Amino acid sequence: MSTRTSRMSRISRRSRTLTTMAPILAAVLAGGLLTAGQASAAPPVGTVNFSGKVTCKNAFPAPNNSVPTRVSLDSDEDDGSGPTNNPVNRRATFGPISLDTPLDSPFNLTAEVTCKAPGKQPQTFTRTITLDSLTEGDTVPLNIK
Structure with missing residues (x-):
């Protein structure tokens, strides 16, 4: 028991x-x-326009005479690309390229530039640009070297 x-x-x-x-x-x-x-909620996203000047000079030094032919941008929310305008002396303008980007918060924009020298294969170089506090409809000038 x-x-x-x-x-x-x-x-x-x-x-x-x-x-x-x-x-x-x-x-x-x-x-x-x-x-x-x-x-926590994701930051708001909105459309922003990018345009500016681009050069291949610092990316591919002499004697290479490459000129920028295309710019591609990636904001992690969206990506877009466009041809350059009037490439002369390794410099050109581009844009506007419209992208959805984070608004009111910092993010990294990745820019990829395609450069072409006569008789050569195109080459690319990449730059990362930190941006912050953008507003819907902004036009952001970029100079990419």
């Missing part, structure tokens, strides 16, 4: 422990669910 009483008392203690722990466990789970729904 003492074995049976001892076994019953162990079961009884386990039962009481689980009963005591149940409200605590429920509160922890509910708290986790409540805080999971409060994750």
